[in-house]
Amino acid sequence: MPLDTSTYSLALLRLDGRRWNELRNIHAQISTQAAADGSSYLEMGNTKVLCTVTGPAEGRQSGQRGGKDNEAKVEVEIGFAGFSGLERRKRKNDKRTSEMQHTLETAYSSLLLTHLYPHSTITLNIHILSQDGSLLAACINAATLALIDAGIPMTDYLVACTAASSATSAESDNSDPLLDLNNLEEQELSFLTVGTLGRSDRVSVLIMETRVRMERVEGMLAVGIDGCKRMREILDRVVKEYGQRFS
Amino acid sequence: MPITILPPSAPIATAHLKHEDSDEDMSDDDGLPIQSATSIVTPGETVTSDPQWMRGHGTYVPAETTTIISTVAGHLHKTNKLLSVQPLRARYQPEIGDLVVGRIVSVQTKKWTVDIAAPMLASLPLSAINLPGGILRRRTAVDELNIRTFFSEGDLLVAEVQSLHGDNTASLHTRSLKYGKLRNGLFTSLSGAGGGILSRRGGVVRSKRQTFTLQTSAGEIDVVLGVNGYIFVSAHNKSKQDEKDVSITSLEQGVSETLYSSQNDEIEPGVAREITRVSTLVKGLVACGRRVDEDMIVRVYEGAVDLDAEEKVMGSADRAGGAKGVVEAVLGRLEMGG
Numbered sequence: 001m002p003l004d005t006s007t008y009s010l011a012l013l014r015l016d017g018r019r020w021n022e023l024r025n026i027h028a029q030i031s032t033q034a035a036a037d038g039s040s041y042l043e044m045g046n047t048k049v050l051c052t053v054t055g056p057a058e059g060r061q062s063g064q065r066g067g068k069d070n071e072a073k074v075e076v077e078i079g080f081a082g083f084s085g086l087e088r089r090k091r092k093n094d095k096r097t098s099e100m101q102h103t104l105e106t107a108y109s110s111l112l113l114t115h116l117y118p119h120s121t122i123t124l125n126i127h128i129l130s131q132d133g134s135l136l137a138a139c140i141n142a143a144t145l146a147l148i149d150a151g152i153p154m155t156d157y158l159v160a161c162t163a164a165s166s167a168t169s170a171e172s173d174n175s176d177p178l179l180d181l182n183n184l185e186e187q188e189l190s191f192l193t194v195g196t197l198g199r200s201d202r203v204s205v206l207i208m209e210t211r212v213r214m215e216r217v218e219g220m221l222a223v224g225i226d227g228c229k230r231m232r233e234i235l236d237r238v239v240k241e242y243g244q245r246f247s
Numbered sequence: 248m249p250i251t252i253l254p255p256s257a258p259i260a261t262a263h264l265k266h267e268d269s270d271e272d273m274s275d276d277d278g279l280p281i282q283s284a285t286s287i288v289t290p291g292e293t294v295t296s297d298p299q300w301m302r303g304h305g306t307y308v309p310a311e312t313t314t315i316i317s318t319v320a321g322h323l324h325k326t327n328k329l330l331s332v333q334p335l336r337a338r339y340q341p342e343i344g345d346l347v348v349g350r351i352v353s354v355q356t357k358k359w360t361v362d363i364a365a366p367m368l369a370s371l372p373l374s375a376i377n378l379p380g381g382i383l384r385r386r387t388a389v390d391e392l393n394i395r396t397f398f399s400e401g402d403l404l405v406a407e408v409q410s411l412h413g414d415n416t417a418s419l420h421t422r423s424l425k426y427g428k429l430r431n432g433l434f435t436s437l438s439g440a441g442g443g444i445l446s447r448r449g450g451v452v453r454s455k456r457q458t459f460t461l462q463t464s465a466g467e468i469d470v471v472l473g474v475n476g477y478i479f480v481s482a483h484n485k486s487k488q489d490e491k492d493v494s495i496t497s498l499e500q501g502v503s504e505t506l507y508s509s510q511n512d513e514i515e516p517g518v519a520r521e522i523t524r525v526s527t528l529v530k531g532l533v534a535c536g537r538r539v540d541e542d543m544i545v546r547v548y549e550g551a552v553d554l555d556a557e558e559k560v561m562g563s564a565d566r567a568g569g570a571k572g573v574v575e576a577v578l579g580r581l582e583m584g585g
Binding site for chain 2: 198
């Protein structure tokens with residue numbers, strides 16, 4: 001075991017000194033790039049993500065119309081900076097990246113009011129500057145902020161965070177669900193990424209790549225959804241503070 | 248130790264935020280619409296649940312409810328019983344009659360497609376332009392073959408939105424001497440700042456005069472303020488001056504052979520400097536969140552020239568750098584002077 005999580009049960013403090021239900025420090029900015037239609041920068045702990053939105057605009061290939069049925073098409077591109085992780089990645093596009101792109105595309109296609117922009121394309125460019133866990137959640141949160149900056153109508157904020165179960169071995173019962181994992185915790189524990197719509201409990205993104213015992217999922221999900229609500233408040237405050245500049 | 252899972256409604260004690268409670272709870276849910284000018288509504292925020300209001304742009308009503316919910320971040324506007332939310336920033340949405348500056352993206356058999364910063368590319372049919380020489384006739388196959396002699400890819404033009412199609416695609420026309428190809432100048436794009444959005448402070452708004460001539464020390468320069476946020480500042484076109492007030496019925500005199508020329512004239516350094524100055528000031532106005540219109544540009548331009556002259560004499564400029572710094576300094580002086 002590369003990481004000793006057994007100490008958690010003694011002090012109830014995680015590796016970085018947080019309690020089970022604490023989010024990391026979140027810093028967000030919107031409208032960071034003047035030339036883009038919408039842009040945002042988000043830090044969740046040491047995970048740093050930059051997102052720009054282009055569009056709604058005509059698709060890249062001329063003649064090719066956007067989405068079907070008079071709706072706008074949502075395209076997502078995720079790029080990893082070479083220095084973002086602990087070691088440089090060899091291949092540009094792997095399956096995990098394309099799965100993240102697909103997750104974001106489907107989530108935002110249903111969230112945005114795409115019928116207002118028939119035949120056009122909304123492109124999200126996400127640049128990952130630093131990876132330290134909760135990567136998909138950070139991408140979703142940054143994309144939501146950038147889309148708000150671009151003035152694209154959406155029914156509500158889509159916010160996401162991660163949750164895990166602190167128990168590594170099957171027999172130990174005294175385990176807490178953990179909120180907002182960092183990279184070390186992600187490697188050690190089974191975790192899920194949950195994205196919800198604003199203040200409601202409606203889950204729109206739910207991804208788990210690891211195995212976990214059935215009865216723990218409910219607790220993880222409850223903590224994740226609670227974290228999303230807190231996240232929405234934080235992002236909402238960022239948007240409102242930005243709005244003050246226009247008053 | 249037993250775990251207790253908090254019920255979803257219970258708040259979690261979390262996140263040490265840097266800005267602690269800097270703002271009060273601004274959302275006044277379920278009441279009458281928020282009228283305070285300082286607050287904005289954000290997506291998902293309930294504007295009102297009173298069924299007497301009608302929903303406008305930037306809002307939606309979930310199925311089987313009467314609650315009006317905002318879909319964008321922006322200011323709330325009330326027109327009688329209609330509630331709409333104007334986003335802080337958004338792409339330009341074309342409307343009929345708008346004067347726009349555009350760039351040709353592609354040439355097709357009978358039309359051009361033009362980038363006007365809208366969600367969709369606009370089209371400019373061959374039949375919606377003036378032919379050189381002012382001849383009024385049907386467009387023939389020869390015109391279609393020579394389509395690139397009028398506009399080719401990358402050309403800038405000023406046009407008017409003639410009609411809108413079902414999917415909000417605009418059709419343009421240039422059938423007036425005010426419109427046509429642009430040259431001898433500098434193009435500036437103000438992103439997210441077009442469209443005359445009411446709640447936004449900075450940017451180009453629909454006004455009576457979108458094109459005007461500015462008197463400068465080095466000579467006259469033309470300014471074209473496209474409603475879509477594209478700006479073109481150029482050396483004054485003398486031929487246009489002579490044939491002012493030419494109506495659409497007597498185009499023959501006005502349309503000369505230089506109409507579709509892509510060749511820039513020789514521009515004197517003095518004029519070029521003033522063109523750059525105006526263009527920079529426009530960018531600065533937007534950065535300061537000011538409205539860009541004729542009156543504002545004239546005032547700020549004159550202020551900037553005075554400021555420049557003074558600083559040359561006095562030396563050391565005591566202000567922030569860049570376009571924003573200049574505009575801030577000029578506006579400060581204008582307000583002090585009354």
